[in-house]
Amino acid sequence: MKLGVTSYSMARLLRANQMDIFQVMNWIAGQGGVHVEIAPGDYIDMEEPKLPERIRDHAAQLGLVVSNYAVGGNFIEGDKENLEREIEQAFRQVDIAFRLGVSRMRHDAAWRAREETTPAQFEADIDRIAEACRRIADYAAPLGITTSIENHGFHVQSSERVLRLIHEVDRPNFRLTMDIGNFMCADENSVAAVRRAVPYASMIHLKDFYWRPSHRDQGQGWFKTRTGDYLRGAILGNGDIDMREVLRIIKQSGYDGFLSVEFEGAEDCLNGTSIGLENARKMWNAV
Numbered sequence: 071m072k073l074g075v076t077s078y079s080m081a082r083l084l085r086a087n088q089m090d091i092f093q094v095m096n097w098i099a100g101q102g103g104v105h106v107e108i109a110p111g112d113y114i115d116m117e118e119p120k121l122p123e124r125i126r127d128h129a130a131q132l133g134l135v136v137s138n139y140a141v142g143g144n145f146i147e148g149d150k151e152n153l154e155r156e157i158e159q160a161f162r163q164v165d166i167a168f169r170l171g172v173s174r175m176r177h178d179a180a181w182r183a184r185e186e187t188t189p190a191q192f193e194a195d196i197d198r199i200a201e202a203c204r205r206i207a208d209y210a211a212p213l214g215i216t217t218s219i220e221n222h223g224f225h226v227q228s229s230e231r232v233l234r235l236i237h238e239v240d241r242p243n244f245r246l247t248m249d250i251g252n253f254m255c256a257d258e259n260s261v262a263a264v265r266r267a268v269p270y271a272s273m274i275h276l277k278d279f280y281w282r283p284s285h286r287d288q289g290q291g292w293f294k295t296r297t298g299d300y301l302r303g304a305i306l307g308n309g310d311i312d313m314r315e316v317l318r319i320i321k322q323s324g325y326d327g328f329l330s331v332e333f334e335g336a337e338d339c340l341n342g343t344s345i346g347l348e349n350a351r352k353m354w355n356a357v
Contacts, residue, residue, distance in 0.1 A: 071354050072328045074098060074105030074137060076275065077114070079333040079343045084113040092128050097340065101347055105137035107273075107330045108170060122169035137328040138247070138273045139167040140176040140220070145202035146195045147181075153202065160206045168213045174273050174328075175210065176218045176247040179203055179235070182225040184296050192231060199226070200238035207241040218272050220247040221263075224296055227256040229263040236270055246270045249332065250316050251277030251309075257297050260311045261319070268323045276350055277332040278309030291336055303334035306346030307353060317350070318357035 075098045083089040089097075091114050095106050106129055110116045129136045141163045145156055160177050167175040179199050182191065207217045219235055221227045226235060232246055248271040253263035268274075282288050284298040292300040307313050320329075331350060333343040 071351070072104055072135075072137075072326075073347065073350055073354075074103040074107065074134070074328060074330055075101070075343060075347070076107035076109050076138075076140065076330040076332050078107075078109040078111065078140070079331060080339055081109075081111060081113065082339055085111075091125060095125075095129055095132055095134055099132040099134055101344055103134065103347065105135040105328050105330075107138040107140060107328070108136060108172075109140040116166050122166050126169070126171045135328075136170050136172050137330070138174040138176060139163070139170055139172050140247070141178070143177040143179055143202075144181050145179050145199050146225075153198065157202050157205055160202075161209050164206065164210045164213065164215060164217070167210075167215055173214055174216050174218065174247075176220050176273065177203075177206060178222055179219050180225045181223040184224055184294065184298075187225045187227075187296055192225065195225070196235065196238060200235060203235065203239045203244060204241060207239060207244040211241070211243050216243040216245055216272050218245045218247045220275075221249055221252045221256070221267070224255060227252060227296070228258050229253060229267045231256075233267060233270060245272035247273040247275065249275035249277055251275070251279050251311060251332075254279050254281060254301055254311070255295050257295050257299065261315050264316050264319050268320055268325055271325060271327065273327060274320065274325065274329050275332045276306055276329055276346070277334065278304040278306045278311050278313060278346075280304050281310045303336070305333065305335055305337060305342045305349070306331055307349030308345075313349075314353050314357055317353050321354065321357055
């Protein structure tokens with residue numbers, strides 16, 4: 071079990087300058103994590119000179135693997151010129167991933183508002199999305215990097231849609247960063263979705279959610295799924311996902327890659343992530 075943490079779990083502390091990425095890596099190593107996933111968001115400036123190399127070297131000193139580099143992207147917005155700019159930006163991110171020493175990079179591909187995520191709109195968008203993903207995968211291949219889409223952003227979030235995109239791209243180094251919680255954002259049962267998608271996973275995010283039906287407005291801290299139910303981040307193992315069954319499916323699938331605890335609950339993020347790591351280890355050993 072290659073268990074670690076995505077830096078996104080500490081986004082609140084990173085954004086508030088209460089931790090930096092080196093302190094985050096120190097903390098992960100202290101928790102017994104074997105890898106760190108770098109998700110820079112708007113709080114880690116990966117364009118800073120020599121920062122990718124410093125992260126790579128610091129991780130090596132701690133005995134951590136830098137497992138994955140997770141960045142943004144949106145290939146359905148604007149005209150062809152804008153699309154080319156997005157693809158060029160993704161190429162630059164691949165170069166950063168290479169400097170980090172990773173063999174995996176996740177990029178986002180498409181974001182739409184919930185009401186725009188219809189099957190018809192997905193069909194209208196998929197050729198453009200697939201062509202962009204194909205070009206990025208081809209750019210990354212000579213560098214030994216597998217690129218991936220995450221089930222993320224409502225529009226390309228259900229297992230059916232992400233797997234359709236993987237087949238359309240049709241590149242051996244284009245896979246799935248499978249977030250077991252994010253399937254719920256598209257109103258999909260995580261157990262069924264993981265069973266379907268795990269053969270395509272190059273990276274797995276372990277995340278949990280609380281779920282409530284649409285007729286029960288939960289107030290602050292909750293967000294809506296594609297069809298209007300409510301979700302809120304939970305400590306791994308405390309939410310409404312059948313986490314033991316999900317982990318059993320992953321274990322029996324033969325997946326031997328990295329597992330990242332991703333915490334986005336309301337609790338203190340260090341405490342929430344620490345408990346999630348402990349719960350993941352216990353459940354993995356029990357299934």
